Amino acid sequence: xKPGEVKVCVLRxxxxxxxxxxxxxxxxxxxxxxxxxxxxxxxxxVRDSERRNLMDYHILxxxxxxxxxxxxxxxxxxxxxxxxxxAAPLAEYIREGRAVLGVCxxxxxxxxxxFLPGLEGVMSQTPDAVLTTNDSSRFECRPTLLKYENNYxxxxxxxxxxxxxxxxxxxxAEGKLLFPQDRADAIHKQLExxxxxxxxYVSPDGDYAGYPWxxxxxxxxxxxxxxxxxxxxxxxxxxxxxxxxxTHPDWTRGFSSxxxxxxxxxxxxxxxxTKRF
Amino acid sequence: xxxxxxxxxIRIVLSPAVVEMFVADIRIxxxxxxxxxxxxxxxxxxxxxxxxxxxxxxxxxFFSIRLDAQDEASAKAAVDRIxxxxxxxxxxxxxxxxxxxxx
Numbered sequence: 001x002k003p004g005e006v007k008v009c010v011l012r013x014x015x016x017x018x019x020x021x022x023x024x025x026x027x028x029x030x031x032x033x034x035x036x037x038x039x040x041x042x043x044x045x046v047r048d049s050e051r052r053n054l055m056d057y058h059i060l061x062x063x064x065x066x067x068x069x070x071x072x073x074x075x076x077x078x079x080x081x082x083x084x085x086x087a088a089p090l091a092e093y094i095r096e097g098r099a100v101l102g103v104c105x106x107x108x109x110x111x112x113x114x115f116l117p118g119l120e121g122v123m124s125q126t127p128d129a130v131l132t133t134n135d136s137s138r139f140e141c142r143p144t145l146l147k148y149e150n151n152y153x154x155x156x157x158x159x160x161x162x163x164x165x166x167x168x169x170x171x172x173a174e175g176k177l178l179f180p181q182d183r184a185d186a187i188h189k190q191l192e193x194x195x196x197x198x199x200x201y202v203s204p205d206g207d208y209a210g211y212p213w214x215x216x217x218x219x220x221x222x223x224x225x226x227x228x229x230x231x232x233x234x235x236x237x238x239x240x241x242x243x244x245x246x247t248h249p250d251w252t253r254g255f256s257s258x259x260x261x262x263x264x265x266x267x268x269x270x271x272x273x274t275k276r277f
Numbered sequence: 278x279x280x281x282x283x284x285x286x287i288r289i290v291l292s293p294a295v296v297e298m299f300v301a302d303i304r305i306x307x308x309x310x311x312x313x314x315x316x317x318x319x320x321x322x323x324x325x326x327x328x329x330x331x332x333x334x335x336x337x338x339f340f341s342i343r344l345d346a347q348d349e350a351s352a353k354a355a356v357d358r359i360x361x362x363x364x365x366x367x368x369x370x371x372x373x374x375x376x377x378x379x380x
Contacts, residue, residue: 128368
């Protein structure tokens with residue numbers, strides 16, 4: 001398949017953000033993104049001509065934001081609406097090896113839906129994890145440094161060099177990834193064994209430092225994970241915001257490339273999808 | 278057609294199902310051991326306002342839900358399902374509720 005044939009569904013509901021940046025990231029790399037409202041996939045309150053079928057897309061991107069005001073819990077309402085009709089189709093979509101990317105609020109949605117970490121099959125009935133209030137109890141909006149820790153299981157990141165550090169901005173109030181207390185260590189080991197840890201927050205020295213380098217207090221500095229088969233990834237920082245170098249905070253201070261650090265994620269998934277389908 | 282209508286009427290007359298309205302007051306708390314930054318922050322602010330006697334603040338969410346059910350047991354079961362499906366994330370939350378018939 002050619003990149004121009006890759007169809008990307010950038011999903012939105014009230015309160016999503018950065019969908020334009022996400023759309024443009026895929027468009028600039030030659031894919032065919034489309035901004036799709038959840039109602040179009042659910043077939044609710046839309047004309048026939050506006051209905052869309054999830055299975056027509058190769059990549060599903062759930063962008064950031066504060067969907068439905070983040071009522072109940074961050075991402076919970078968006079997840080519930082998707083679950084109402086799309087749980088089975090989306091599970092099938094994932095089983096087929098199609099790609100699902102959740103950024104920030106999108107990560108929260110994937111966790112609330114039970115697709116991440118995905119340790120009990122493709123989807124768990126109740127969530128196995130949660131992205132909860134930052135330790136600072138504040139909205140943390142700052143550039144964060146992410147160390148790439150995956151061993152090429154994740155289809156969104158294989159073009160990143162092992163151990164490379166990327167600067168990708170974070171902007172969230174609920175980004176602390178927790179697992180059930182009594183099983184947290186075992187789950188973490190499982191994630192490492194399955195090669196599901198993708199990014200960890202680090203300091204400029206490359207250490208797993210605390211606040212502010214880890215903006216939310218996430219145990220073991222986890223910033224992004226994927227499912228066991230590597231085709232569903234969730235991450236709190238926003239790669240679409242650093243597609244170009246000139247949106248980096250330090251871009252005037254001597255840079256060697258025009259490319260932003262987030263671009264490689266979109267390049268990787270496009271390459272994976274074009275090879276697979 | 279006529280038989281169908283009679284059947285429907287018989288079913289309505291014989292139906293034991295009297296639906297009542299219940300109110301569930303649901304509290305979603307953080308499990309023991311889960312950090313509560315909002316509570317901690319609130320305690321700090323209270324301390325700054327001079328409430329030095331405040332030892333600890335814990336936050337929780339409260340939902341009041343009105344629902345139709347045939348009896349208390351089915352109302353209780355429905356509220357349990359509601360909590361597990363959306364209101365509580367079992368990783369960090371525990372829930373409790375009081376159920377009453379709406380006056």
